[in-house]
Structure formats: structure tokens, C-alpha cells
Amino acid sequence: MPFVDLETGGIARCLAQIADRPDDHVEAFFEVATQESARGVCGRMTSESRTEKGLAVRLVRGGESWLASSDGISPEIFGRAVARVARARPGAVAPSPRPLSAGDVDAASGEDLETFAVAVEAAIASRHASFPVHWDLRRHRRWSRTLGSLLAPEQQHESYYSCVARTSWTSWGTLLLALDAAAAESVAQSLTRSFRAQRAPAPPAGPIDVVLGPAAAAVFLHEAVAHALETDTLGLAGDPEAALGVRLAADGLDVVDNPAGAPAGVRRSVDDEGLPTVRRWLLRTGVVEQPLADLRAASRSERLVPGAARRSSRHLAPVPRSTHLELLPGAASNEHLMADCGAGLLVGELSRGSLDPLSGRVELHFPWARRLEGGRLAGLTGPGRLEGVVADLLGNLRGIGAEAAPGGAGWCAKGGHRLAVWASAPALWISGFGAGS
Amino acid sequence: MxxxxxxxxxxxxxxxxxxxxxxxxxxxxxxxxxxxxxxxxxxxxxxxxxxxxxxxxxxxxxxxxxxxxxxxxxxxxxxxxxxxxxxxxxxxxxxxxxxxxxxxxxxxxxxxxxxxxxxxxxxxxxxxxxxxxxxxxxxxxxxxxxxxxxxxxxxxxxxxxxxxxxxxxxxxxxxxxxxxxxxxxxxxxxxxxxxxxxxxxxxxxxGSSPVRERGEMVLAPAVGARLLAALVPLWLGPEAAVLAAALSDRHDRLGSSELSLVDDGRLAGGALESPVDGEGVPTRRLVLVEEGRYLQPLVDWRQAAQGTWKPVGCVRRAGWREVPEPGISHLHVVPDPEVAPADLVSSVARGFYLLDAVGTPRVDPGADRFALEVCGFGLVQGRARSPLARGWLCGGIGALLRGVRAVGRDLTFLPAGGMVGAPTLLLTGLEIRRAL
Missing domain, CATH: 3.30.2290.10 (PmbA/TldD superfamily)
Known part of the structure; x- marks a missing residue:
């Protein structure tokens, strides 16, 4: 628990020296991050460990901000960072906080990573498939604490795993909360389907109805709803506040960002600006209720609520991002969704997605899909792509499944921040996707 | 300490x-x-x-x-x-x-x-x-x-x-x-x-987007460098030689006689100029393609033992967090100091001057195909006539490399997992399509 003993009073006094205007916001961000990884083929995986600690001090004044960051934690480093973001030399200098350091974190061996790879390969073999895999398995842990001149919120901790499997035909990846038997089965199933999809026919081209399985729905919502409703995206086209009250989707769509409701290990009570996270209704019955806002956007609006700021590292200024999206379930069983859909595609997972923030066009890539014929599952297809305009697709929502499944929505790389994002979503049936290979 | x-x-x-x-x-x-x-x-x-x-x-x-x-x-x-x-x-x-x-x-x-x-x-x-x-x-x-x-x-x-x-x-x-x-x-x-x-x-x-047109193509450095970067699998590592051989013609030529390609970790004035690579091995200039003939891939001292290639210090570290791996430093088409880019444009009877890439190149060395969405101008008798808002520059990879008719002197580098550079290039044998 590296930051439970920080001398918060001394840090607050130092920060208060440079926040000398009524609307100034100043914060100190302390971070310890570790990554244990195992890379290679089963039986000969290289163990790697990465450990870093550091701090950043940021001042936000009006529409501008200043950040100073460093790969170390000490009173001297903190004092230097404070001096660098100060707009004027403070008249009376408060002493730097002492002691100021990060406590130790326990080392993880990484052996569980290789054991997991062995378990996945055994599960693949049990499906009567076999192919060489080059693994990149990582355990990610981060402890952070953000302190302000007035607030001293609690330390945040996150812990999760990433899994990348490189094969002769693809590079496949996912985020996992645990390396248990269920995760091994899930990874094995995805890789085996991707393996078999190599020889499958290409997916149909043109407009098509698509049932997105829960994992695919999570990625779609991240691109189409979360990114579309981040205040930095909305700001590209004008005033982010103008999005409030706009109908973006069909009636039945309720989407919430709820960092405090995320699974244990990635749950957040405080964002990376030191503000409490909120259960935020992004869409309520299809209408925009509250975009994802950070402090800078909220300071220019009386209607935007901060608390959604995230940063992938102390070296980058926080940006508004989702943490844990929840799509509220509907009433239809997955079988009913497929039966009602009739003809189309069932897309169980997506390998990547992107949103053009100005045109609203979203593009999604899938590693395999199943054809739907007469409302029933038919043959496997090879990899393909789905596209469309967000407002059209969300307006074409035909059904929402009743069973939400939690999981990783993947890595989000927007704006140079590499952030793990999470979701809980049921299946979705949407018509009017453009499909192609 | x-x-x-x-x-x-x-x-x-x-x-x-x-x-x-x-x-x-x-x-x-x-x-x-x-x-x-x-x-x-x-x-x-x-x-x-x-x-x-x-x-x-x-x-x-x-x-x-x-x-x-x-x-x-x-x-x-x-x-x-x-x-x-x-x-x-x-x-x-x-x-x-x-x-x-x-x-x-x-x-x-x-x-x-x-x-x-x-x-x-x-x-x-x-x-x-x-x-x-x-x-x-x-x-x-x-x-x-x-x-x-x-x-x-x-x-x-x-x-x-x-x-x-x-x-x-x-x-x-x-x-x-x-x-x-x-x-x-x-x-x-x-x-x-x-x-x-x-x-x-x-x-x-x-601009507009033509349905399908052929002609001479003048590629601004940004377009040439993007294509070169997408073709890195042809230049880096032992497997590159196999890919290059498959794309060479029956005279064993990968490119036209105008095309020479080098990687140079010591390139004077280069953004990544360094005396040694990420393992402390001296860097130097290495010719990969000389007047259209593929000489060898870029390989480090470990990989060189897999063939008869000359090793070079080419191990790069993206940062201290990253494991060192072989990579390009200043991969570039050798420019011709005698040729002004404007001369290449004015030499075109009918074709396109492609200013920039719009999207990510699609390259399939196995199928000998590439496509890159570009923008620029239509050219008639060396003059810009109609703006091209976007279109797919596409063709075979071998045809692209053997279609280089002239290179300019304006070598310009772009960051692409290392630095990749090209001067203005004049090519034939390719086409522009509205859609793939």
C-alpha cells in the first residue's frame, strides 16, 4: 500500500501556494505501477518485470493547464515539480513535505502467467486443434493517489491481466480480471474459432442485421457511445454542453458509466483528478444525459459533472474517458434475439474498433462470425469488418438481450493514453450495419 | 553514483x-x-x-x-x-x-x-x-x-x-x-x-474521386515514405529475403534501376543518428537494394548467421521499458541530387501528383497487392488540373517497385517505428480507384 502514509497536510500546503486564484485547481498525482510478464512459447517463456514510480503536479487555470512529472518520488522531486508549474514564485515558501516516498509493493513471480498459457493450450487441444502460439501475458498493477490543496481522497488500486496470442494468422488479445479456468476456456474458445475461421468463407458484404454478443457489444458501446460522449470529442465540433438532451439512440438504450460498480480489481472510487467518480447516465432511454467530463470541461459549464478523468501515466495530463460501461439489459433471451433477427450475422467478439469523431462513422473488425439463417446459427465466417454512422446504428437498435456479461472492452488508445476499459453488456441486435471482409 | x-x-x-x-x-x-x-x-x-x-x-x-x-x-x-x-x-x-x-x-x-x-x-x-x-x-x-x-x-x-x-x-x-x-x-x-x-x-x-484511372504517378515524399514503411517486412529480418525473392521478376530484379534503398543508423543530421545501436554495436550505412537488385535484408549480428548477410547494429529500444529488438533507423530511398521535384511533376503528360496519404496502407506481400488511400491533383501536361479528394492508389508491390522511373532530390523522413524517408518519386504501372 504505497501511498497510505503520505503527509497529506504538507503536500496540501505546498500545493496551496501555487493555487492562488479562486478558480485554480491544483493536484499532485503519485503513482506506482508494476508489470510482470511472460513472453514466448510454452516451456520457454521469458520472465520480465517492470516497476516504476513517480509523481506529477498539475495546475489548471482558466482554459490552460501546466503539468510537471518525474520518474521518482522524493521531497526534492516534488518541490521541483511544484516550482515548475507555479505561474509566479510563491511569496512564502512552505516546506516540502517530509517524509515523502512510496512504500514497497510485493513482487509477483509471474509463474501463474506461464501456467495459464499451458492451461489454454490444453483447452485448445481438448477442442481437437493444435497450433503454435507465441504468448505475451502480463499482470498489470497500479497504485495511485491524487491529492489536492483541499482534498485528500483515498488511494486507488487496480490489478488485471492482459493476454496477447500471436499465431501464424493473427495477433489476438484480451483483458482478463483473473487467470482462472473459465478465462483459459474462454481464450481457448476464441483462438480455436479464429483458427477454424481461416478456412471459412468471407462474411457477406453490404447492409446486414447483426447480433453483437456481449463482448462485441462492449467494444461497440465503447466506440459508439463512450468515445462519442467524451467532452474532448464533443469539443472538436463545438460546445460539449450542446450534446445534453440530444437523442442519440432508440428508446430502449440505457448506458451508464459506473467506475465504482466495476469488478473488484478495477473498481474506482476516485478519478485521476482526485474527484469522486459518479454513476453517470450517458444515455437514458436513448437521450444524452451526462457526457464523460473532466475538470477542465466541467469548469466551463454548470451542467457538466467532472469525475471521469483518467490518465495512463503521470507523464500525461488527464482526459475524460469511460472506466466501466454498463448497458442495462433488455428482456430478450439470446435465442429470441437471433430468432427475431432471422438472417444476418452473430458477431461474438471484435478485435478492434475506431470512431471518426467528426463524421460519427464507426468501424469495427471481427476475427470470426456465425451466419444467422432462419433465426438459427449457421456456418462460421472468416474475419470481417462492420461500419456505419453511430446515430444511424443506435437508431436501428432492434433488441437488447437479458443477460449481461462482464468483461474487458479492451485497450483504449485514444489521444496517446493506453487505458484498460471494462464493461458489462448483454447482446444487441442492430440492423443496417455495412459489412465487408 | x-x-x-x-x-x-x-x-x-x-x-x-x-x-x-x-x-x-x-x-x-x-x-x-x-x-x-x-x-x-x-x-x-x-x-x-x-x-x-x-x-x-x-x-x-x-x-x-x-x-x-x-x-x-x-x-x-x-x-x-x-x-x-x-x-x-x-x-x-x-x-x-x-x-x-x-x-x-x-x-x-x-x-x-x-x-x-x-x-x-x-x-x-x-x-x-x-x-x-x-x-x-x-x-x-x-x-x-x-x-x-x-x-x-x-x-x-x-x-x-x-x-x-x-x-x-x-x-x-x-x-x-x-x-x-x-x-x-x-x-x-x-x-x-x-x-x-x-x-x-x-x-x-x-476535390473529386475518379472511378478508375491509370497514368503516371508522382508521389510526394509523404506518400512514398508511407508505402516504404508499410513494406518494412521486405527489408527487415531473415524472412524478408524470402518475401523479396517471391516479388522479384524473372531477371531477379525487385525494383527498377532507379531504385536504391539503404538504412543508415549514422545518417548525418538524421533524427535517430547514433554511433551505436541499442546493444552497443556500431551502426553504419547498409545498402539493401542497389539499382533494383535486392542485396540483403537488414539483420543484426544474431540474425546474420542464418544467411550470408552482413550484420549491422540495428537493434532498437523504443524506451527503457521495452525489450530491444531489430528495427529500422533511417530507412530511405536514395535521392538523386540532380532531379528537382518540380521537373518530375512537369514531365507528366497525364497522371496524378499525390500529395499525401489519407489512411493506413493495406499491404499483402503474399498476394503481391497494395492499396493506399491518397489525395492530390490530376496532372495534364505537367499542370495540376483537378484536385483529387481521395482515391485508392493500388497495384502490385513488385509493379510499384519496378515502376519507379525517377527519383527527386528532396529526401524527407517521417516517423514510422524508426524514420522512413523518400524523395519525390515518378512511377508508372499503377492506378487510382474510387473504391477497392
């Missing part, structure tokens, strides 16, 4: 711990960043310090890294990886550090002024154009590398980049990004970037 002393002490400690081989890298750096986006200007000053260790022997190896100074007493990961091999120390040819290394980082006011100034200038050059996002990074670093094989060296780096994304108001489809890199912010040419961005926005705003 200095970085070098710390690295030496850690190598000695790792050897005492039973590691037959050990290598320690220590890096310190500073970066000034100025960013302009929808949230307003952001000024960042970063101090970075990190270390990385590779150690082990014939039985196994591990990699560890961390921030701050290298710790002597930290717990090490299990040596579970493949046997470790490290290069022997080699004499490093004389190298004079570039004066650019001594230049101070841009101060906050300069960086901010540059970003805000180019945003104003873009609006002045093209009505309705506005910057969506602009980032200036100006960084300097010093690296020390010590190994149990006798390598004990230090080198400095300096790199600045300017990336600007802009759009014409009311036309979201014109959104375009331009990036330039130099050894220090003082060497960036923001006016040239603004002119290029304004040109691209203008053609994307006013």
Missing part, C-alpha cells in the same frame, strides 16, 4: 549472482510538450529516468526494468527465458556528436507560441481551416550501456516532433494529420508543415 558507475556496479553484482551474461542500460531524459486541443493549451515538462537489465546465460534469461536509478539489491525475475546472447564490444568508428544535441529544449513560451502561431497561420492560408489538435514534443536524453561482454558506452539523443490534425469547417471528411520530426524543436519548420497541411485540406475540400 553516476549512471555509468551504477550500471557497472549492477553488471558486477549480476555476475556475482551467477549470471554468465549481464547488460545494464541507464537512461535519463527531459521532454517539453505543448499541446493544443479542445480543452485548451497544456504545457508539460517531464523528467524521465529509467534502467533496464538483461541477464542470464546458456540456461535461461530474464528482463527487468524500472524507474529511477538501477537498484543493486532488487529481487530478480526467474531466468526462465531462452539462452541469452550478448554482442562483444567492437571498435566504434569516430563519431562527432551533432551540435543539435547541445541545443536547449524549447522553453514554455516558445513551444506555446509555435503551436498557437501555426494554428493562426493555417486559418490565414485556408479559409475555414482549423486545428483540431496539435502536439509539440521536444526531448533530450542520455543513455549509458554496460555489459559483461566489454561494452561500456554512452550516447546522447535529441528528438522533436510536431503533429497537427486539422479540418475544414463543415467538411468532416477533410480531417487530415501531418507530422514532422527533427533533432530539436529549433529545427522544425512549422511554416512548411502549415503549407503542406493547407494544400492537403484544400484538395480534400474541393
Amino acid at each position: 553516476s549512471g555509468r558507475e551504477g550500471a557497472r556496479a549492477l553488471v558486477a553484482r549480476l555476475e556475482r549472482e551467477g549470471n554468465a551474461l549481464a547488460e545494464v542500460l541507464v537512461k535519463r531524459g527531459r521532454t517539453r510538450r505543448c499541446e493544443l486541443g479542445p480543452g485548451g493549451p497544456v504545457s508539460v515538462l517531464t523528467e524521465e529516468a529509467g534502467w533496464a537489465v538483461r541477464a542470464g546465460g546458456g540456461d535461461g534469461s530474464f528482463f527487468a526494468c524500472g524507474s529511477g536509478a538501477p537498484p543493486l539489491d532488487a529481487a530478480r525475475p526467474r531466468a526462465s527465458g531462452p539462452a541469452l546472447r550478448l554482442p562483444d564490444a567492437q571498435p566504434v568508428p569516430a563519431w562527432a556528436p551533432s551540435p543539435a544535441l547541445e541545443a536547449p529544449l524549447a522553453v514554455e513560451g516558445e513551444a506555446r507560441g509555435l503551436i498557437l502561431g501555426l494554428a493562426r497561420e493555417l486559418g490565414r492560408q485556408l479559409a475555414g481551416a482549423r486545428v483540431l489538435h496539435a502536439v509539440l514534443d521536444d526531448g533530450a536524453s542520455e543513455t549509458v550501456l554496460v555489459s559483461s561482454r566489454g561494452i561500456d558506452c554512452g550516447f546522447a539523443s535529441r528528438l522533436a516532433s510536431l503533429r497537427v490534425e486539422a479540418v475544414v469547417d463543415g467538411q468532416p471528411e477533410t480531417r487530415s494529420t501531418v507530422e514532422v520530426v527533427a533533432r530539436g524543436a529549433h529545427l522544425l519548420r512549422p511554416q512548411a508543415l502549415v503549407r503542406r497541411l493547407a494544400d492537403v485540406l484544400a484538395v480534400r475540400s474541393a
Whole structure:
């Protein structure tokens, strides 16, 4: 628990020296991050460990901000960072906080990573498939604490795993909360389907109805709803506040960002600006209720609520991002969704997605899909792509499944921040996707 | 303890711990960043310090890294990886550090002024154009590398980049990004970037997309470099030679006689210019393709043993957190100092002058196909006639390389996992399509 003993009073006094205007916001961000990884083929995986600690001090004044960051934690480093973001030399200098350091974190061996790879390969073999895999398995842990001149919120901790499997035909990846038997089965199933999809026919081209399985729905919502409703995206086209009250989707769509409701290990009570996270209704019955806002956007609006700021590292200024999206379930069983859909595609997972923030066009890539014929599952297809305009697709929502499944929505790389994002979503049936290979 | 002393002490400690081989890298750096986006200007000053260790022997190896100074007493990961091999120390040819290394980082006011100034200038050059996002990074670093094989060296780096994304108001489809890199912010040419961005926005705003047209193609450096970067699998690593052989013609030629390709880690004035690579092996100029003939791929000393190729110091580290791997440094088409780009444009009877790439290239060496979405102008008798908003430049990879008819003198580099450079190129045998 590296930051439970920080001398918060001394840090607050130092920060208060440079926040000398009524609307100034100043914060100190302390971070310890570790990554244990195992890379290679089963039986000969290289163990790697990465450990870093550091701090950043940021001042936000009006529409501008200043950040100073460093790969170390000490009173001297903190004092230097404070001096660098100060707009004027403070008249009376408060002493730097002492002691100021990060406590130790326990080392993880990484052996569980290789054991997991062995378990996945055994599960693949049990499906009567076999192919060489080059693994990149990582355990990610981060402890952070953000302190302000007035607030001293609690330390945040996150812990999760990433899994990348490189094969002769693809590079496949996912985020996992645990390396248990269920995760091994899930990874094995995805890789085996991707393996078999190599020889499958290409997916149909043109407009098509698509049932997105829960994992695919999570990625779609991240691109189409979360990114579309981040205040930095909305700001590209004008005033982010103008999005409030706009109908973006069909009636039945309720989407919430709820960092405090995320699974244990990635749950957040405080964002990376030191503000409490909120259960935020992004869409309520299809209408925009509250975009994802950070402090800078909220300071220019009386209607935007901060608390959604995230940063992938102390070296980058926080940006508004989702943490844990929840799509509220509907009433239809997955079988009913497929039966009602009739003809189309069932897309169980997506390998990547992107949103053009100005045109609203979203593009999604899938590693395999199943054809739907007469409302029933038919043959496997090879990899393909789905596209469309967000407002059209969300307006074409035909059904929402009743069973939400939690999981990783993947890595989000927007704006140079590499952030793990999470979701809980049921299946979705949407018509009017453009499909192609 | 200095970085070098710390690295030496850690190598000695790792050897005492039973590691037959050990290598320690220590890096310190500073970066000034100025960013302009929808949230307003952001000024960042970063101090970075990190270390990385590779150690082990014939039985196994591990990699560890961390921030701050290298710790002597930290717990090490299990040596579970493949046997470790490290290069022997080699004499490093004389190298004079570039004066650019001594230049101070841009101060906050300069960086901010540059970003805000180019945003104003873009609006002045093209009505309705506005910057969506602009980032200036100006960084300097010093690296020390010590190994149990006798390598004990230090080198400095300096790199600045300017990336600007802009759009014409009311036309979201014109959104375009331009990036330039130099050894220090003082060497960036923001006016040239603004002119290029304004040109691209203008053609994307006013242009059309032909259904399908053939003709001569003049590729601006940005387009040629993007294609070259997408073809890195043909130039890097032992497998590259197999791919290149499959794409060569029956006369064993991969490219036209106008095409020569080199990678040069010591390129004078290059953004990544360095006397040694990420393992302390001397860098040098290596010819990969000479007048159309494929000579060899870019390989490090380990990979060279798999063929009859000459090794070169080409192991790169993206940062202290990353495991070193072979990579390009300054991969480029050799320019012809006698040929002005304007002469290539004026020589075209009918064809296109392609200014910039719009999307990511699609390259399939196995199927000998490529496609790259581009924008530019239609050319008739050497004059620009009709703006091309977007179209797919496509054809065979072999046809692309053997279709190079002339190269200009304006070699320009783009960042692409290393630096990739091309001058203006004149090509035949390709076509522009509205859709694939």
C-alpha cells in the first residue's frame, strides 16, 4: 500500500501556494505501477518485470493547464515539480513535505502467467486443434493517489491481466480480471474459432442485421457511445454542453458509466483528478444525459459533472474517458434475439474498433462470425469488418438481450493514453450495419 | 553514483549472482510538450529516468526494468527465458556528436507560441481551416550501456516532433494529420508543415474521386515514405529475403534501376543518428537494394548467421521499458541530387501528383497487392488540373517497385517505428480507384 502514509497536510500546503486564484485547481498525482510478464512459447517463456514510480503536479487555470512529472518520488522531486508549474514564485515558501516516498509493493513471480498459457493450450487441444502460439501475458498493477490543496481522497488500486496470442494468422488479445479456468476456456474458445475461421468463407458484404454478443457489444458501446460522449470529442465540433438532451439512440438504450460498480480489481472510487467518480447516465432511454467530463470541461459549464478523468501515466495530463460501461439489459433471451433477427450475422467478439469523431462513422473488425439463417446459427465466417454512422446504428437498435456479461472492452488508445476499459453488456441486435471482409 | 558507475556496479553484482551474461542500460531524459486541443493549451515538462537489465546465460534469461536509478539489491525475475546472447564490444568508428544535441529544449513560451502561431497561420492560408489538435514534443536524453561482454558506452539523443490534425469547417471528411520530426524543436519548420497541411485540406475540400484511372504517378515524399514503411517486412529480418525473392521478376530484379534503398543508423543530421545501436554495436550505412537488385535484408549480428548477410547494429529500444529488438533507423530511398521535384511533376503528360496519404496502407506481400488511400491533383501536361479528394492508389508491390522511373532530390523522413524517408518519386504501372 504505497501511498497510505503520505503527509497529506504538507503536500496540501505546498500545493496551496501555487493555487492562488479562486478558480485554480491544483493536484499532485503519485503513482506506482508494476508489470510482470511472460513472453514466448510454452516451456520457454521469458520472465520480465517492470516497476516504476513517480509523481506529477498539475495546475489548471482558466482554459490552460501546466503539468510537471518525474520518474521518482522524493521531497526534492516534488518541490521541483511544484516550482515548475507555479505561474509566479510563491511569496512564502512552505516546506516540502517530509517524509515523502512510496512504500514497497510485493513482487509477483509471474509463474501463474506461464501456467495459464499451458492451461489454454490444453483447452485448445481438448477442442481437437493444435497450433503454435507465441504468448505475451502480463499482470498489470497500479497504485495511485491524487491529492489536492483541499482534498485528500483515498488511494486507488487496480490489478488485471492482459493476454496477447500471436499465431501464424493473427495477433489476438484480451483483458482478463483473473487467470482462472473459465478465462483459459474462454481464450481457448476464441483462438480455436479464429483458427477454424481461416478456412471459412468471407462474411457477406453490404447492409446486414447483426447480433453483437456481449463482448462485441462492449467494444461497440465503447466506440459508439463512450468515445462519442467524451467532452474532448464533443469539443472538436463545438460546445460539449450542446450534446445534453440530444437523442442519440432508440428508446430502449440505457448506458451508464459506473467506475465504482466495476469488478473488484478495477473498481474506482476516485478519478485521476482526485474527484469522486459518479454513476453517470450517458444515455437514458436513448437521450444524452451526462457526457464523460473532466475538470477542465466541467469548469466551463454548470451542467457538466467532472469525475471521469483518467490518465495512463503521470507523464500525461488527464482526459475524460469511460472506466466501466454498463448497458442495462433488455428482456430478450439470446435465442429470441437471433430468432427475431432471422438472417444476418452473430458477431461474438471484435478485435478492434475506431470512431471518426467528426463524421460519427464507426468501424469495427471481427476475427470470426456465425451466419444467422432462419433465426438459427449457421456456418462460421472468416474475419470481417462492420461500419456505419453511430446515430444511424443506435437508431436501428432492434433488441437488447437479458443477460449481461462482464468483461474487458479492451485497450483504449485514444489521444496517446493506453487505458484498460471494462464493461458489462448483454447482446444487441442492430440492423443496417455495412459489412465487408 | 553516476549512471555509468551504477550500471557497472549492477553488471558486477549480476555476475556475482551467477549470471554468465549481464547488460545494464541507464537512461535519463527531459521532454517539453505543448499541446493544443479542445480543452485548451497544456504545457508539460517531464523528467524521465529509467534502467533496464538483461541477464542470464546458456540456461535461461530474464528482463527487468524500472524507474529511477538501477537498484543493486532488487529481487530478480526467474531466468526462465531462452539462452541469452550478448554482442562483444567492437571498435566504434569516430563519431562527432551533432551540435543539435547541445541545443536547449524549447522553453514554455516558445513551444506555446509555435503551436498557437501555426494554428493562426493555417486559418490565414485556408479559409475555414482549423486545428483540431496539435502536439509539440521536444526531448533530450542520455543513455549509458554496460555489459559483461566489454561494452561500456554512452550516447546522447535529441528528438522533436510536431503533429497537427486539422479540418475544414463543415467538411468532416477533410480531417487530415501531418507530422514532422527533427533533432530539436529549433529545427522544425512549422511554416512548411502549415503549407503542406493547407494544400492537403484544400484538395480534400474541393476535390473529386475518379472511378478508375491509370497514368503516371508522382508521389510526394509523404506518400512514398508511407508505402516504404508499410513494406518494412521486405527489408527487415531473415524472412524478408524470402518475401523479396517471391516479388522479384524473372531477371531477379525487385525494383527498377532507379531504385536504391539503404538504412543508415549514422545518417548525418538524421533524427535517430547514433554511433551505436541499442546493444552497443556500431551502426553504419547498409545498402539493401542497389539499382533494383535486392542485396540483403537488414539483420543484426544474431540474425546474420542464418544467411550470408552482413550484420549491422540495428537493434532498437523504443524506451527503457521495452525489450530491444531489430528495427529500422533511417530507412530511405536514395535521392538523386540532380532531379528537382518540380521537373518530375512537369514531365507528366497525364497522371496524378499525390500529395499525401489519407489512411493506413493495406499491404499483402503474399498476394503481391497494395492499396493506399491518397489525395492530390490530376496532372495534364505537367499542370495540376483537378484536385483529387481521395482515391485508392493500388497495384502490385513488385509493379510499384519496378515502376519507379525517377527519383527527386528532396529526401524527407517521417516517423514510422524508426524514420522512413523518400524523395519525390515518378512511377508508372499503377492506378487510382474510387473504391477497392
